[in-house]
Amino acid sequence: MNSVYSNWSNIFIAHVKRDILTNSRSLIDLISIVGFMILIIILFPLGLGPIKEKLNIVSNAVIWVGLILAIIPSLEKLLQKDFENGWLDQIATSPIPLEIIMLSKGISYWLIMLIPLIITSPIFAILLAMDLKNIPWLVISISAGSLAISLIGLSGSALILGARRGNILLPILIIPLMIPILIFGVGVNEAIKINASPYGNLFLLFAFTLIYLVISPFISALLVRIAIGR
Amino acid sequence: MNSVYSNWSNIFIAHVKRDILTNSRSLIDLISIVGFMILIIILFPLGLGPIKEKLNIVSNAVIWVGLILAIIPSLEKLLQKDFENGWLDQIATSPIPLEIIMLSKGISYWLIMLIPLIITSPIFAILLAMDLKNIPWLVISISAGSLAISLIGLSGSALILGARRGNILLPILIIPLMIPILIFGVGVNEAIKINASPYGNLFLLFAFTLIYLVISPFISALLVRIAIGR
Amino acid sequence: MLYLKDLTIQRGNKIVFSNFNAIIKSGSTTLIKGKNGSGKSTLLRAIAGFTPLERGTIKRDNKDIFKNNEEWVENLIFLDTKNGLSKDLTVAENLNAWLTMKGWSSNKEIIKMALKSVGMEKYAELYISQCSEGLKKRAALSRLYISFINKVDFWILDEPTNELDTTSLVLFKKLVFKFLEQKGTIIIASHDQNIIEKNFYTLDLDELKKQRVS
């Protein structure tokens, strides 16, 4: 038994590896989330008209809202697939705590879906005519909030396990939870725009991430236990 | 055999009924898409700040973009569920043409998902501080474009049947197809704003719906046949 | 009679059958045997007209089943391990949806009798999501009963008895015998040799493949 507990971190890494393997067989899978995000971005100029000043005003908000909406379709499958094929049952017979496994799920989701979006976020900013000086702050704020977004997504995805029409229920459950992140995330750049300090908002983003880092694995594990106990 | 062909319309209605039954057991199912849409709408004032003039400028675009993004998570399941549980196999042993059944799928999707959104669209407009005189035109333009949206969604959902990671692939495939609807849909209200005639855009929306009404059932049926032939 | 001629069927990148020939006699049961992965399910899906052939023809009494597809599927019942049941509908609603999908009239009486024929009358109002594995299978098998009300002359069944308990196995066999009495043709793929006791032929895919190699 001792040997098992001593290699938690190995098991953790193994879980992350499996998730990455199942979800991103090829580079192409990584491209598609970025493509989706760019397409969301395209929709706004098409709707609003191409006037640069108009776009500049909304760019910050649109990128954050787009980010939240872009990950929603992928969230539903985050745990649902493993639930349906019985893998979560198998995980429940693992000697390492479910909380750790859930954390690994959150981390691998972040690696697969959020990291590509962080890396490409300057492109979104350019498309929406954001001022160049704001772009670094955009990247920083997205980086700061992205882990919280994944972890909230994880909890949401655990919440709808086995629910009917979970795909449409999920957004309703998680968007409200995302709102603080949206507000602080947007706030970073709005502060820059008016030459105020962005650190307050940035700090709050980190605080949020930290809170979710602590509670999300517990909540998700609890919900998964309930789901497989049905 | 004759009797079968004479009651196509009955079978059509029966299919629509089944879909409605599976997807909207309770009023909550119908409300949830509206809830999602409202949440999307709320994100914008939160991101942009609550300044009424700013909102008024973006309201029209945000509603249309929100509409397109709101239905995406539900599209993946439109055919996928029936594919996985073998119902599409059963449908393939029906004596009525698959094209008709696909049309019924498109229609029932429209009834379940788009009609609630059309009915509640004035609420979205009010939330975004849209001018009152524009609201009727918003409802009209959404009504005119909604069927095309469902039918494009249907084809997209047939396109990814059995694909790996279809949920994240789907948006990339269908958003480009939705662009004309977005442009003409937004155009109706933009025309009203500058006191021009909205009928040109409206006419184009209808024309577009008509095109999809003709091609979407064929494309979807073709793709479904390919999928069950695997 | 169903003539399978020179079939070549591919699944994924793998050729599962090449130049396969067989004849299925009308009014009889054909039991398809073979080891896992030998192609039983693939063959059944091809016969049902789902999987397109790389080469070859499947003809029923001189009519190609792919060319006359609507005629062929109209009188056919196909059941495999995916049951084609919607989780969000009850057992009765599922049967009802299936009946209308097939273009047949449906009423409470018919549904009740069909469910009774597999011992499911008690479960009519149960949602499929609440059914045990065996109950789901029986909900799917209840469709077979419809053959005695509407014109059905062919059954294609892929491992229909896997989850059944002993009582419902007996009920299933009863349905089979009744269908054979009215000159129906049945193809069953199964690992259970004892599934059928009389008037049946076996098609052993392993044997056939062995012969071809030697």
Place this chain on the structure above:
Amino acid sequence: MLYLKDLTIQRGNKIVFSNFNAIIKSGSTTLIKGKNGSGKSTLLRAIAGFTPLERGTIKRDNKDIFKNNEEWVENLIFLDTKNGLSKDLTVAENLNAWLTMKGWSSNKEIIKMALKSVGMEKYAELYISQCSEGLKKRAALSRLYISFINKVDFWILDEPTNELDTTSLVLFKKLVFKFLEQKGTIIIASHDQNIIEKNFYTLDLDELKKQRVS
């Protein structure tokens, strides 16, 4: 020994067991029988520690399995009709993921031998999405072999033989006997009475319920 005491278990709104008592002997096979929907799968999931009890206790040698859950599941292998295989991974990758998930070391040699034990060595590189039903089941069953390498003393198997062909059925039985030899305990739910030939007990849920009524 596993003591099931005064179990009351609910599924949905239905009480499937109420005040159910049984003892599972160590080092033996217990075959759980019962008609469809009688609660076999429910019972197995409760014993595995998944389904919480409304009332009652399940104890292994005086240790409550829910309270000492980590200890209990560590040496347990649970397999049911959902195989717990990811479609997007190959047979070997799935086994590998499972091994590390269980906290056991994994290498090519072990995986090869495990797959060989169920006759799957040829299919190691096949994606699960390309496997036939029986091949999937065998990919899942290959986990049992790990019991002979790591410390496992309990198997819970829900209808493990449904899709198996005759050769793999023999292989499965070999695994069972080998496990019994090393004093393992097995609970199997199955409709197939012939699954096990020696050293087994039956727990007939129908019988038990009948007794309680009378």
Place this chain on the structure above:
Amino acid sequence: MFDWLANPNRFKKITNKLEPSLMAIALLFIIFGLYFSLFDSPKDYQQGDAVRIMYVHVPSAWLASFLYLSLAVSSIFYLVWKHPLADLISISIAPIGTLFSMLTLITGSLWGKPMWGTWWVWDARLTSMLILFFFYLGFILLHNAFERKVDGSKSASVLAIIGIINLPIIKFSVDWWHTLHQPSSILRFDGPSIDNQMLLPLFLMMIGFCLFSLYIIIVNVKTKLIEKKCEAILLKLNIKEFL
């Protein structure tokens, strides 16, 4: 023409002869084109040296559109006549189309920075090019999204055909959108009065790019044919073990 070429052997025979010379000619055109465009063409009186981007940008833009048409046509051939060669051609065209549409976007952005002061504006033409890029991307993604190659080929072909119906509509709607909201006038580009000295390198580059794509497509198709043959051989080996 297509039917006649559709025989893989004949295709190989002809292309074997064509291939080396094609490469050489393409290179020749591109080298000369590059020489003229970089060294022997006039600076634009407004744009200065930046105008030289045009000689890559415009041929790329043109080829990206043209290649999509070819992609759609070969997809139709594939779906209707089910000839596997047509699919090989489609999937060989797609990456090149993606490449050229990306090249257009990148050179356009690079050009836009000195000319318009931004990397990107929402002009109708740029927007349609971006959407075209997504059609290419969608085609490739869908082609690879299935376990079995044939499925991907079929689904992606259907997508290409939907695209052919939709691209004009999209283009048309984007133009429509453009006219509704007139962009600010600095952003409008009034094409430079093209004189002969600019036209020549443009022409050379255009032909060079065309031949170059043709060359790549042929090489691609040939590799894919060989790949297929290998697969077939493997399949046969497999059958032995199988039957």
